[in-house]
Amino acid sequence: MRLRELPRTTSFRLALFFLLLFGGASVTLFGVLYVQMQGFLVARTDEWLLRERVDLSRFSPEELRTRLQARALVDPSLERAMAIFDPAGRRLDGTALPAPATIPAWDTPFDFAVALNGKREQYRGIARRLETGDTLLIAQGLHETDEFNEALVRAMLIGGILTVVLGLGGAVFVGVGAVRRLDAVTLAIRKIVAGDLSNRLPTRGTSDDVDRLVHVVNGMLEEIDRLMREVKGVCDNIAHDLRTPLTRLLGGLERVRRHDPPKEAYGLAVDDAITETKGILKTFAALLRISEVEDGARRSGFVSVDLAAIVQDAVDFYEPLADEKQLALSLSGQPVSLPLMGDASLLFEAVGNLLDNAIKFTPPGGHVRVELFVSAAGRGVSVADDGPGIPPAEREAVLRRFYRTEKSRSTPGSGLGLSLVAGIAGLHGMALTLADNDPGCRITLAKMPDA
Amino acid sequence: MTRMLVVEDDTITAQELRAALEDHGFEVDHAQDGKAGLLKAAAGGYDAIILDRMLPGELDGLGVLSTLRAVGVEVPVLIVSALSAVDERVRGLKAGGDDYLVKPVEFVELTARVEALLRRRTAPTRVSRLQVGDLELDLITHRVTRAGRALDLLPREYELLEYLMRQAGQVVTRTMLFEQVWKYHYPESSNVIDVHISKLRRKIDPEGASPMIQTIRGAGYILNAAS
Missing domain, CATH: 1.10.10.10 (Winged helix-like DNA-binding domain superfamily/Winged helix DNA-binding domain)
Structure with missing residues (x-):
C-alpha cells in the first residue's frame, strides 16, 4: 500500500470533505455560542449596573457617602465596586477602585480598564454626576467573564484538535481500507485480463456497496466465461459438423472431374453438389438465426400475443405428421388464453421445434402430450413424450449448438433445434427445463410470475 | 412481355437476380442505387419491382418505397433484405411493400413470389x-x-x-x-x-x-x- 496514493482515493477524500464540513459547522456553532454568551453576560452586568444606579439615586449625597463607606467595609472586594470621585478624579468614598481615565458618557454603561496592583483590569461601569459635582461610579469587574471566555475558547480549541485528529485518522483508516480492497480487486482483474477467466474478484461477505458491485461483476465474468466456453464449443462443432458435408461435396466434384462422365451423370453430380451445398447453407442459416434470436434485438417488435392460440396452431400444424407416425398427439390444459409479450412467429417456432423433436424421437404407437398450464409457479407450455428420453447427464448438453445424443445420431437433424428453443425462451424471459417423463422426456417452457 | 425493375447495389447479387428473372422469362431492368431506382420506377412501365432494403446513399429501400407510394405508383414491390427480424418485415410491409424476402434469396422462391404478386394484381378482386x-x-x-x-x-x-x-x-x-x-x-x-x-x-x-x-x-x- 503506497501512502502517496492515499489522498487520491475517493473514500479518503470523502472523509476529508466531511471533516471540513463538520469542522465548519462546529466553528460556526461555537462562534454563535460565543457571541450569544458574551451578549448575555454584558446584558446581565448592565442590568445590575442600572439597577444599582437607580437604587442609589434615592439617597442624598450624605446618605450615599455613608452607604458607600458601609459597603466598602462589608465588601472590600473589587469585584463589584462603588465609589465617589471628586471632579479631579480623587476617590472620596467607597471601594478602593481607581477612577477611569475618561468617562465617555453619563448614565450609560461603558467598558474601561484601570491599573490595579500593577495589572490592567477590565471593568464595565456606569457613571453618574451627583449634585455636588462629584462622580458616582458603579463598576463590575470583567475578570470572571474573561475567564469564562477563555475556558470556552480552550474547550473549542481542544474539541477542534480532537475532531481534526479523529477525522484525519478515520479518513486514513477508511482510505487505506479502500486502497487495500481496490488493490485486491485490481490484482484479480489483472489476472483475469491475463487469461485466467476462472478467477473471480474477492468479496468480503458484508454485502456492502462494493461487495454488491463485485457480485455483479462476478456474475458478468461467470456469463463471459460460459459464453467463451460456448463459443469455443460452437467453433469446434461447426468445424466438425461442416467438414463432413464439405468433404462429401469436394469428393463428388473431384470424382466427376476425374471420370469425365456422360452429360446425364454430370447433371446428377451437379444436383448432388447443389443438395449438399443447400444443406450446408441451411446449417448456416440455422446458426445465424440462433444468434439473431439471442442478441435480443427482436424484443423491440414484441406485442401482446396469446401463447394458448399459438400452441393450438402448432399442434394443428404437426398433427398430420404425428398421425403419419401413428403417434397420439394431444393438447390439454385449462387456460383458454395465455397472454404474454412476445413474438408469435418465434414462439410458434419454439413450440414447433419441441413438437418436431418429440414426434421424431417417439416410436410409433407412442404419445406426445402438450399441456398448457397456469399456476402460482408460472405459466407456459410443456411437451412430453414417451420416447427414449434424454439421459440426465446429457440434459445440459442438448441445449448446446450441434449437440446430439448418442441415440439421436442416426436420426437426421442439425443438433441446433433445442439451442434455438433455448434462445427463444431466453428472449421471452421464459425458463426452459428438461425433465424425466418416465419413460420419455418432458420439456417445459415457463414464464415465472412477474419475471 | 412482363418487365421487372431490380434495385440492388451489389453488382453480383444484381446479376444473379437478373439472370434468375430473365431465365424465368421476364424482361429485367436494373438500377444501382435508390435515386436511380426511384426515377426509373416513377417513370413507369414496370410490372413489378424487386427492391433491396439496404441501399447506399441517402435514399434506402424503404425511402424509395414510401416515396413511390406517396406519389401514387401502385406497382407491386417485393423487398429483398438481409435483415430478417420480424419488425423489419413489418416495417417493410407498412412502407408499402407487397412481400418480403430474406437474403440469401432462393431463385425458385423469388420467381414464385413474383408470379404471385403479378397474379394478385391481375386477378379480379371480387369473385365468389x-x-x-x-x-x-x-x-x-x-x-x-x-x-x-x-x-x-x-x-x-x-x-x-x-x-x-x-x-x-x-x-x-x-x-x-x-x-x-x-x-x-x-x-x-x-x-x-x-x-x-x-x-x-x-x-x-x-x-x-x-x-x-x-x-x-x-x-x-x-x-x-x-x-
Missing part, C-alpha cells in the same frame, strides 16, 4: 368462387366440390386449397404456403407442409386419378387442372 378444372371452391359458403361431389375439408385444408387455386398453374413454395395459411413467419424447414399436402391430395383426388397438386422437386407445388 374459384374453379380449376372440375374442382370448384365457393368463397362464400366454403363448399368445395370435385366433379360435383362435395369434399369434406378441415379449415386449414380449405385455406391451403384456396391459396393453391388462386395461384393455379403457378409454382407455390412451401414457405409461401406456410406464411399464407398459417400466418407465421420463420424459415420453416420441416417436411410438415408435405404431409398436409398429401393429406389434401387424398381428399381431392379420386382413387387412381393423377394428383391435381404436383410436387416440383426442389421448389414446391403447383395446382393444375386434371388432365
Whole structure:
C-alpha cells in the first residue's frame, strides 16, 4: 500500500470533505455560542449596573457617602465596586477602585480598564454626576467573564484538535481500507485480463456497496466465461459438423472431374453438389438465426400475443405428421388464453421445434402430450413424450449448438433445434427445463410470475 | 412481355437476380442505387419491382418505397433484405411493400413470389368462387366440390386449397404456403407442409386419378387442372 496514493482515493477524500464540513459547522456553532454568551453576560452586568444606579439615586449625597463607606467595609472586594470621585478624579468614598481615565458618557454603561496592583483590569461601569459635582461610579469587574471566555475558547480549541485528529485518522483508516480492497480487486482483474477467466474478484461477505458491485461483476465474468466456453464449443462443432458435408461435396466434384462422365451423370453430380451445398447453407442459416434470436434485438417488435392460440396452431400444424407416425398427439390444459409479450412467429417456432423433436424421437404407437398450464409457479407450455428420453447427464448438453445424443445420431437433424428453443425462451424471459417423463422426456417452457 | 425493375447495389447479387428473372422469362431492368431506382420506377412501365432494403446513399429501400407510394405508383414491390427480424418485415410491409424476402434469396422462391404478386394484381378482386378444372371452391359458403361431389375439408385444408387455386398453374413454395395459411413467419424447414399436402391430395383426388397438386422437386407445388 503506497501512502502517496492515499489522498487520491475517493473514500479518503470523502472523509476529508466531511471533516471540513463538520469542522465548519462546529466553528460556526461555537462562534454563535460565543457571541450569544458574551451578549448575555454584558446584558446581565448592565442590568445590575442600572439597577444599582437607580437604587442609589434615592439617597442624598450624605446618605450615599455613608452607604458607600458601609459597603466598602462589608465588601472590600473589587469585584463589584462603588465609589465617589471628586471632579479631579480623587476617590472620596467607597471601594478602593481607581477612577477611569475618561468617562465617555453619563448614565450609560461603558467598558474601561484601570491599573490595579500593577495589572490592567477590565471593568464595565456606569457613571453618574451627583449634585455636588462629584462622580458616582458603579463598576463590575470583567475578570470572571474573561475567564469564562477563555475556558470556552480552550474547550473549542481542544474539541477542534480532537475532531481534526479523529477525522484525519478515520479518513486514513477508511482510505487505506479502500486502497487495500481496490488493490485486491485490481490484482484479480489483472489476472483475469491475463487469461485466467476462472478467477473471480474477492468479496468480503458484508454485502456492502462494493461487495454488491463485485457480485455483479462476478456474475458478468461467470456469463463471459460460459459464453467463451460456448463459443469455443460452437467453433469446434461447426468445424466438425461442416467438414463432413464439405468433404462429401469436394469428393463428388473431384470424382466427376476425374471420370469425365456422360452429360446425364454430370447433371446428377451437379444436383448432388447443389443438395449438399443447400444443406450446408441451411446449417448456416440455422446458426445465424440462433444468434439473431439471442442478441435480443427482436424484443423491440414484441406485442401482446396469446401463447394458448399459438400452441393450438402448432399442434394443428404437426398433427398430420404425428398421425403419419401413428403417434397420439394431444393438447390439454385449462387456460383458454395465455397472454404474454412476445413474438408469435418465434414462439410458434419454439413450440414447433419441441413438437418436431418429440414426434421424431417417439416410436410409433407412442404419445406426445402438450399441456398448457397456469399456476402460482408460472405459466407456459410443456411437451412430453414417451420416447427414449434424454439421459440426465446429457440434459445440459442438448441445449448446446450441434449437440446430439448418442441415440439421436442416426436420426437426421442439425443438433441446433433445442439451442434455438433455448434462445427463444431466453428472449421471452421464459425458463426452459428438461425433465424425466418416465419413460420419455418432458420439456417445459415457463414464464415465472412477474419475471 | 412482363418487365421487372431490380434495385440492388451489389453488382453480383444484381446479376444473379437478373439472370434468375430473365431465365424465368421476364424482361429485367436494373438500377444501382435508390435515386436511380426511384426515377426509373416513377417513370413507369414496370410490372413489378424487386427492391433491396439496404441501399447506399441517402435514399434506402424503404425511402424509395414510401416515396413511390406517396406519389401514387401502385406497382407491386417485393423487398429483398438481409435483415430478417420480424419488425423489419413489418416495417417493410407498412412502407408499402407487397412481400418480403430474406437474403440469401432462393431463385425458385423469388420467381414464385413474383408470379404471385403479378397474379394478385391481375386477378379480379371480387369473385365468389374459384374453379380449376372440375374442382370448384365457393368463397362464400366454403363448399368445395370435385366433379360435383362435395369434399369434406378441415379449415386449414380449405385455406391451403384456396391459396393453391388462386395461384393455379403457378409454382407455390412451401414457405409461401406456410406464411399464407398459417400466418407465421420463420424459415420453416420441416417436411410438415408435405404431409398436409398429401393429406389434401387424398381428399381431392379420386382413387387412381393423377394428383391435381404436383410436387416440383426442389421448389414446391403447383395446382393444375386434371388432365
